Amino acid sequence: MGKRFLSLAVVVAISSSVCAPVASATAPITWTECGTEFKGQCAQLDLPIDWAEPDGEKFGLAIGRLPALDPGKRIGVLFVGPGGPGLSGIDRYVTGRRIPDDSPLRQYFDIVTYDPRGVSRSHEVRCSSELLDQPRWEVPKNEAQFQRLKDINAALAADCRKHTGPLFDHVDTTSAVRDIDAVRAALGEERISFYGASYGTMLGQQYAELFPRRLRASVLDSNVDHSISSAYEYLRTTAEELERSLGEFARWCASTASCALHGRDVVALWDGLHAKAVAGTLIDPNSGQPVKPEPLRGNLDAWMYTPSRDWSKLATYLARLDGATEARTVTPVVETREYSHRAIWCSDFRWDISGFAEFDAHLKRVEREVAPHAKLSPFWTDVGWCLGWTGPVNNPQHKLKIKDVPPILLTTSRFDVAAPLSWNQAVHRQIPGSVLLQYDGAGHGQRANSTCALKHITDYLITLATPPPNTHCPAEYPVAQTGGPSSATSPK
Structure with a gap:
């Protein structure tokens, strides 16, 4: 990336409890500027290769941040889980602008993400x-x-x-989720809000399993059903x-x-x-x-x-x-x-x-x-x-075992080649109290495909108010057949 990172040792206490605790970071994070066309802040955390041996060999986890544009409105951290698996969160959400600067989310949240272990700057495979x-x-x-x-x-x-090297044997999603909570601890945040699309929903699902009380809100967009065996x-x-x-x-x-x-x-x-x-x-x-x-x-x-x-x-x-x-x-x-x-x-x-x-x-x-x-x-x-x-x-x-979480918003489309509707419905059944929002068109990633879904996602993350159960968003295609795209929804 051309910028130096500050190494930071973070120790996580491994626990079999439903909310495995993470110890506080040993030092505050020092951020450095990164990016060319778009500027952001980057740093590195030194984390265990194997979370079962927290004092063992470490690797450098690259993290990135865009501070909230209005500190007076700041709610906290919105952690964005990248898709793939294998995509860089920093490239998309920090040195890129998948959440644009004119989004209300930029006013209320520090946008924080990472390159998951084994990906790009984080000791890539x-x-x-x-x-x-x-x-x-x-x-x-x-x-x-x-x-x-x-x-x-x-x-x-x-x-x-x-x-x-040894990291190859520890690039599973559970390990990547423990990394997310180490980032939370290093930031000094009691709770985080989460957004993930596609594979990023697996990160969000399993974070809710392991660290339910660390979640303020969570949007899982176009879900992968990890229970399909x-x-x-x-x-x-x-x-x-x-x-x-x-x-x-x-x-x-x-x-x-x-x-x-x-x-x-x-x-x-x-x-x-x-x-x-x-x-x-x-x-x-x-x-x-x-x-x-x-x-x-x-x-x-x-x-x-x-x-x-x-x-x-x-x-x-x-x-x-x-x-x-x-x-x-x-x-x-x-x-x-x-x-x-x-x-x-x-x-x-x-x-x-x-x-x-x-x-x-x-x-x-x-x-x-x-x-x-x-x-x-x-x-x-x-x-x-x-x-x-x-x-x-x-x-x-495995089937998800989630409890003690706030209402989680799931979004799906009627036609999604990468995360079928049936997968989203299955995940919805596995997460108690979740709300499933359906976009009635085709596409993968409803935040990008539906202005209606985008509004619901944004409003929920800011206010914690979910749309009513069984809410649908109308299809929005290149040439509208009955007028322009609508942002209104109607429960069905």
Whole structure:
């Protein structure tokens, strides 16, 4: 980051109680300026690699802060849990402005976040590019390919441990949650407010489990359901949501004149493109190279995150794919990169799959019964890439056990390819007293997709007043069909 950090030893008392206490920091944090386009404050805490051995070897946890713009209105700290897993909270919320300066939240809260352990500035997980570039995206079609995938996963885990060191074995979400409470203690805050989206909801869920009395308020936006232990259920729910979102995109195109596919049967077009990809005859108009079915579905999935920004681009891309015919020769580019996402995810999820026959049966059942057009979500890798992984599963799936927390606001959308509606409903059932707000459109991360949800989130964090149960927000798409986007809600 180009700026020095102040090392700070923080000792946490490990406890089996529902609210494990954290001892006070040994010294106040000294912040230094960080960032280029946007300025913020950064520091470093020296924390235990293994929270079971608080006096053992340490690593440097990078934290960032934007102080409240109006000290007279300051409520306290809003800790923002980054998504991914593997995304930098500092890049997004401190040296970036995912919560813009004109947001009311900036008036009332110090925005505090971190790069979770194993991510970016916080001793990132590193792996050799040679292994990372091994072919893993293609779904195994036979026993040999399935075993090859498991062998690559095992080799990657060993390689990442070699290049990362002891922290590799302790990048699970429970450890990352204990880091959050160490940050709270170092800041001298009795309680914090929390916002997390996507994987950040797992941080928020488990913080509420371990430290319920340290929470003032919590918003969990687009929830991951950590209680899913069935590989089939994970594959089914993610594929089902991609199928449903494809249908919603087709309906949008049918009613939006500016859609590049307006007037065409979008689902039939997609089926044709996917069939060509399977046959090896679909050509990318940008690279001139054949497009395989896995990256084709991956692009579809990615464009479903933010309809207001991306659906027009998706329609144009599919239209161009439909017209591309000529393949060209290109030289592949090899890049090195961190690999924290898989190390963290496979520390949190264990999948009981006996072998290729069971795995293949799951996939074929999904394609036959659940997603005949979308076929399979690219999130099949959340299962497939953990098979054979030799890193420890320190935080396996479990149902949440939460009590003594303030009302927690959960937000979901009707169509979310990365956090299906059914996941959010399951998390809602697991958190007593929680309130579920539903956005009736498509997308991932309702704070960004819905002005209505954003208002409810902001109002709740400031006033602690949740919206009424069963409140819905209307869909907001690139071209409104019945007037402009509304910020009003109506319980259903």
